[in-house]
Amino acid sequence: MPRPLPALLLLVAACAARDASIANDAQLRLIGLRADDLRLCSGVPDRRETSDGGEFWTYVRTPPSSGLSLPVPVAGGAVSLSSSSNCYVTFQVVQGHVTRIGYSAASEFGLARDSACAPVVQGCLRMLDQGMIQRD
Template identity: 35%
Template sequence: MRFACLTPFLFLALTACGTAGSRVAEEAQQKLVGMRTDDLQACAGIPTRTKQLEDGTELLSYEQKNGNIGGVNVTLPLVGGFNLAGSGSYCHALFRVAEGRVIGLNYTGDNDDRGGENGVCAPIVRGCLRQPVPARAPVPAPAVSMEPVGR
């Protein structure tokens, strides 16, 4: 009886845990717009592919591929074995860039996880959300004068 009462709460708790990746991916679509391209590459890495578009904007593609997820591997004596596995998941995060800044972020691919949409894409953008300030260029050292001392 007690277990039956707790079942809905258990389901809600498991669902809430499963949506963390989806929240990260959605948050990135809002917070990374306006980020400088240099800063994007400093936190997400070098894009897998780039494409210059006719309107002067550019697409930067980042990819996340996961192997088979879930499933069962069965081995039977004399018959052999077989897999009943899930199909693997992947995400292409497409950053649209204009004048050195991100103007949009879209996700494509088999990128939904158990908790929600685009959850597989979270590892691509998570590092950029953790970087609260833009990457800073090193400050040049002051010029040193080589004049004799004591003149």
């Protein structure tokens, strides 16, 4: 009899690891991106702060929770799998260009901690790859 639960857990973990990789990749590849291009690919930031170090644009993402409940015949109950996380992505913008990107995320996938941040930067990476935006 096939065991769908381990396969499902593996699939969820693989997706989280992929998204964490996207978020980590963005921390290098989006440095030098123009502020206008950042607004184009990630939208208008939820918060903006200014200090001596430049501007700090923060995007807050709280994706909807998702869950799956599978019956476990042996125990006579159900096993519940859920994914819930949030992310704060902060871009430091100096002289109109991204100089640093920081993540503050909470996730149930310990090793893929920044996976919830991928949606904020994913569009920027795609547009960069397609040559629609560029770094200076």
